[in-house]
Amino acid sequence: MNKRVIFKWVFTLFFISSTTPLIAEDTIILSTHLTKERYDYKVTFTIMQEAFKRNGLKLILKPLPGLRALVEADRGRTDGDAHRIDGILEKKGLHNLIRIPEIQQVVHDYAWAKKDISLKNGWSELSSYTVAVHLGTVFVSEKAKAYAKWVAAVGTTRQQFKMLDAGRVDLVIATLSNADILKTELRDSGIRRIYPPLTSLPIYTYLHKKHSTLVPKIAESLQAMKMDGTYQRLIQNVQ
Known part of the structure; x- marks a missing residue:
């Protein structure tokens, strides 16, 4: 060779x-x-x-x-x-x-708000509200875009809740388990979960x-x- x-x-x-x-x-x-x-x-x-x-x-x-x-x-x-x-x-x-x-x-997605908002009839009642969702959550993003007045897709759940606390959106859609920021820096924000969940997905x-x-x-x-x-x-x- x-x-x-x-x-x-x-x-x-x-x-x-x-x-x-x-x-x-x-x-x-x-x-x-x-x-x-x-x-x-x-x-x-x-x-x-x-x-x-x-x-x-x-x-x-x-x-x-x-x-x-x-x-x-x-x-x-x-x-x-x-x-x-x-x-x-x-x-x-x-x-x-x-x-x-x-x-x-199984993931349960809830709406979260500072205002007194009722969503008893589900997604269709989002039409009057601006909403922040997590980037990449396909089902939730599509549903929000189909019904909400305006939707912001952001990279983290922390960003979502910060936007809500600052009054930049009316609602956040997130799971209970991803709302830990409400136990720490936003614990006195007045943000609360709206029942029932908008969706429960396997x-x-x-x-x-x-x-x-x-x-x-x-x-x-x-x-x-x-x-x-x-x-x-x-x-x-x-x-």
Whole structure:
């Protein structure tokens, strides 16, 4: 083998190693629109980490803004999307993801306000109000845009509640678990939750089709976790 052939071979090996992510084969990377400080991010990671661990896999969550998390998963740049509603693929015209059929968690979205507002008839009563939603929450964003006077989509729930406290919007739509700011810096703000919840949605994890054989295994692990008490114990320990 002459020096030119050896050089080409070494260069090829270097190129491959420099362009391939340094992630072990037993690691799953799921993109998510959730930000790390959110309670539902922590629940998602805790539950799915255990489900993948039972299959010999390490889980990494990769936060990405808005719908980019879903698109990156559909293109195979991540191994899937960690936290989405049923029907999201049809809504967005995506074809490369498979829904793990076992429910990961159920999310209850409430409206929050400083004013005395009644929303007993649900979304249709938003027509007189301006609303702040979390960027990337597809169902909630679409519903708010369909009914509210005006909608601001922002990157964090903290931004949502800050806008509400400053009078820049009339309402915020968020889960109870993501309203922790009301226990700290906004505890005297007068912001309160409006009953009943606007929606209660089951949440699922999606995997890229290259992991199709893993889908039923993760579903079985989630079912087993619920049966053996692990699921409830893990959620209770999330801070």
